Amino acid sequence: MHGNGDNGSIRIGFYICHCGHNIGSVVDVHAVAEYVKTLHGVVLSQEYKYMCSDPGQELIQKDIQEQSLNRIIVASCSPLLHEHTFRSAVEKGGLNPYFFQMVNIRENVSWVHTDMQAATQKAKDLSRAAVQRVFHHKALETKHVKIHPDVLIVGGGIAGIHAALTLANAGKKVYLVEKDPTIGGHMAMFDKTFPTLDCAACILTPKMSQVKNHPNITLWTYSEVVKVEGYVGSYTIGVRRKPRYVNEALCVGCMDCIDKCIYKEGKTPDEFNAGLNKRKPIYIPFPQATPQLVVIDPKTCIEFKSGHCKKTCVDACDRKAIDFKQKEEIKEISVGTIILATGYQIFDAKRIPFYGYGKYPNVYTSLEVERLVNASGPTGGELILRDGQHPKTVGIIHCVGSRDKNTNRWCSRTCCMYSLKLAHLLKEHTDAEVYNFYIDIRAAGKSYEEFYDKLLDENVHFVRGRVAEVTDWAVRPSEEGKLIIRAEDTLIGVVRRVPVDMVVLAVGMEPQADAQDIRRLFNISCSTEGFFLERHPKLAPVDTFTDGIFIAGACQGPKDIPDSVAQAGAAAAQALTLIDTGEIELEPNTVFVVQEECSGCRTCLTMCPYNAISRDEVKQKAIINEALCKGCGTCVAACPSGALKQNLFEDEMIFSEIDGLLTMEQEACC
């Protein structure tokens, strides 16, 4: 069907949207509508307050029927936002949705320009281009692809865990891939959680073991995704399973081997305890590690370094689980959707030298303190400083590596609250004087402010001011041997020197070091600061620009536990929607070959990264496999004789846009 009226006439309906004041205040909407009326093929041209509203959409449907329109143009916001909305409106009106064209006069015009005359001219030009373009539009079939019901979840922190359980409980098969030897992520390292002060382990470990034991969850720890191929509905994933040198099937996590290791004492900083103590080359990250499996760290194990170890561990294991020969293996799986929950890393406090981290032993990061006050931590929960003291006074410095042009500009959102929590715990453990140095207290969350009040009652001191430096430079006898925190107390307008025994740096949250690699691997985008970019900040917060890939938790931006869990649920729901629909609509912007125009020169064959183009050796012409074609159009641009065409982006359409944009009345230039 060419979709044109009787005697093939083109009948265009043009609608321009005020978008409240968003467009109307900068673009003379009325003038544009009037102008478009004068263009060839335009039957109807009108303005409307909110085109995306129901009445707006119904307007289109009504006009299609009453005025037998066969081309629809809406000038409003970005097609990335509402193209789908209007296409379906057009379809409801009984017209093929691809006779629709959108003109972006908000993001591309009214929001970026101030000069009304110039903006209006630009809107006219863009509209004229669209009018000329739609003449070449054709009716197209929307493509559908099946959705493979299995889901890949990357990252075994609280977000990944929650998403995995949600999907698994809904009966979907889930692969949970975690790069560390255990799941649990940062949350497992925390002592208590704000504002409820329930212990992190108590609420997390049950979920961890559920994951381990869930029939629908395949848990691969100590593993990394190395290959991502395919597209929404059918992804092929390659997972590298790093060797633990311990046979998972045999190990029961009795830890005898660890006791028997020829290293009597640990030698390597213990990752789980933020390096506050040492672990052996053969270890279990922490008592509730899931899975309960021993790992051997080849970097420090004598056997791997010299090959001359007594291998006491091997003898210690009566189940013969230890296997130095173990090799990494690559598993290949097929999934339809992917959830990335790769989390965050903490800000490296060394980047702010004048806070003295790494220079003064008694300066700690918040994460270290979490372990320090934790019963299962290196000191069994007793607050002993690196120099053996028990602190009488503690200073907590907020916004370390947050809200700071020199490091990270964003607010890490969690530091205020966990600082309050730590203040409470420190008092509880030591009844020391605790000072909080803050810029603002951001306690925006359910019963967060109340927690802040509680802390005020606990006589924790709050100094409103950004700390200038932490120094051991004593100017008064009272300061000798202490760390002095210098900050301007902006509430009383004086610079204060507060001598303390212990400094806690409330370090901010940053994108994972490998966020960029992950982004490339999964073909999604990052926002400026390096966190994964959501499809829309408000309306599609867990979607990405790549269909079938969703994001959850702190990999999308700093988040506390409740938010991460909520987002994980949302991501799981999005994946479920796809799976249960069973198929997804794809843009029909695929490429096709006009057989009688193709000379079989093979140029296009070298263009396609998806092998969607092959050659009919009998006819000696190119043929396109629509299912594989992703619609980039690279081959079309390369076809030397113009025999390839891309639906929705045919040469004629683009030439007519160019023509429309430029054939303006000379005098009315921009």
Added chain:
Amino acid sequence: MKYLYFPGCSLRSTGRAYEESLLAVLKALEIPIEELDDWNCCGATSYASIDETDAFALAARNLALAELQSPDETVNLIAPCSACFLVLMKTERYLEDYPDVSKKINTTLDKVGLHYHGRVDVRHPLDVFVNDYGLENIAKRVKHPLKGLKVASYYGCQVVRPFKTFDHSHYPVTMDRLVQALGGEPVDWPLKTRCCGGSLTGTIQEAGLRLNRLLLKEAEKRGADIMLTCCPLCQHNLECYQQRINRIYEEEIDLPIAFFTQLMGVALGLSEKELGMQRLFKKPSLSHITHPKGAVVNAW
């Protein structure tokens, strides 16, 4: 590429030792420089406080001259004095960032047949030595390692602030790394960039002296044998007022204050004359370094 050199007034008066040692060291390291022809006062901090635009114009003239004198794509202009360094750089950045300012300044410059196109990069000698020439290369040329010499590096307020330049604005380490490369022992002290009182020593002396006292005492407390500066005014303040400070506050501070280039020169084996050592009130005793055998000759 060759460096242009902007001496500034201090290096021709109170800071002569700085210029002498700087030039000697540059020569020893075979770093080619050329003095900026017809340079004029940078305006220091005082002019800007009276009329900023005029001050910019004054400094900008030097930048324009530099462009005339050098064909390089980016003209490296060395300004050893902290004040000159800061003022010239500040001017350069303002002209770059604020078209209206540069328009105004350039119309002024045009009147005397000059124009600034934005090609100048104002450099500090520390930056040039450490980041262009390289610590390894310096270490290679060290004749007398400053063995066992405890050095407090003092940067003063202007070289790393307010602009982020070649080092951390709160905790610079360039001079300390240099000292290390020369075989010396940097003392870690937290007052590296604290105020030396600047011109206060001449105006509200009490305040000025108090500030100097803090610096000197802490440096001594941290076991420094000598304090190095890269600013003529700092050097002057810290050195010349020690006796008065001792008198007023009943202290016994006795700390040599030298320009970092002087100690560089010593390590590179240059003579005290070349390095203007004789101009220091408190001569550091370095004979054990320059004559490790403990030879009879007293270096000073």
Added chain:
Amino acid sequence: MPEKPKVALYWCASCGGCEESVVDLAEGILDVVAAVDIVLWPVAMDFKKKDVEAMADDSILVSLINGAVRTSEQEEMAKLLRKKSKLVIAYGSCAHLGGIPGLANQFQREEILKYVYEDSPSTVNPGNVRPELKVGTNGATVTLPSFFHTVRALNQVIDVDYYIPGCPPTPQLLKQALETLLSGTLPEHGAVLAPDIALCDECPKKETKPSDLKFAEFKRPHWTQIDPDVCLLAQGIICMGPATRSGCGGQCISGNMPCTGCFGPTSHAKDQGAKILSALASQIEAKDEKEIDKTLTTIPDPVGTFYRYALPTSLLRKKVF
């Protein structure tokens, strides 16, 4: 006997090859002569402009005009023939696309005149004399045509009904064309009387081209020993075939020389040069900018290579000065 249909042949800015190609009909020319009445053919017959002027408008069935339009005379004759003919055929690359003479659109008129009359090595012209457009000799004034700034294809001067491409067109094409016209069943106005598909379609070496061709460098024919049995592109030699209309029977290719594009683009492409540029560049091996440029330096003259025949009818038409 009924009057035979009249045919005119005229040459503008061209080399004469097109005239040759008519003669290449060999004995076939006799059938033509038998079928039609040639009323103008400067190269072969003694008719003058005034004879044509004397004819009634539309009295010529078809004029075959070859050569590009560079002088006022060519313009004048083209317009005259248009007036007198029912049909005008742009015959050969020059009339069709601008042709080799069209490459002169890379230079300014004055540059050309200066070179030709003063600087060229073969010029002996002490007084740097240039031809006068108007010379008065005893009362009479002799005039010469003026030399335009721009070279044009025929359709940029007059309306053209059909095009016969080629440098020169093959006798077969001419024969077919005449037969169709005489048969009275006319193709649509503006048609190019050759297949609308790229040359590879009829290329004898077609099947020897690999499907994963990548260019590390481009070779020029005289730089290399050409393998007669393998696709020239596969040998790194720039062949315009993929972007050029077929119909020539791949003569150059069979002669072991690359296609230089004389048949012009297919009707699905706007700009032959841009198209082959896109196709070839896309297949360059290098990924990094410097490497890519290195490969590209092996194309010494992109415009001359990609627009050898079609510069005046390309999107940009002429170098901007």
Added chain:
Amino acid sequence: MEKNIMVSNGQNESTTQGWEPRIIAFFCNWCTYTAADLAGVSRLRYAPNARIIRVMCSGRIDPQFILDAFAKGADGVLVGGCHPGDCHYMEGNYKALRRMQLLKRMLKDMGIEAKRFRLEWISASEGERVKTVMNEMTESLRALGPLGLPKKFEEWDREIGILEEEVLGKEEAVHA
């Protein structure tokens, strides 16, 4: 007459009055077009001289489009794609890069100033970059003046059908 026929460098007074550069920008859907949207959402203000045409990938951009834009009256053409290695379709931007490198050389040979054609890699997060590039390009084109090919085509064609006398007059002028 000579003047009119001689092709101007586009700088002649008649064209520059109240003239504003016209830029056609071809942006890829996934990176640069998204970045332009971001610029909008962030309310960054930039010069209104560019008109964006959205394609799925910079690899879709046919050199014909760029030439056509110039021929139809664009003073500059801007092509925007994902950073190398970041293409949503894996390699499209590399294909684009290769074509554009060759196209640049050809444009140079055809007398079109390098500054009139610009290839930029702008990722979805670089809204600021969109603003900068738009402004920079508008400024450099303003400095260059109009390209105005359609006008030039008219000028070039004016010589068709001018009277012999004028030609003669001109020809004499050349010799004098």
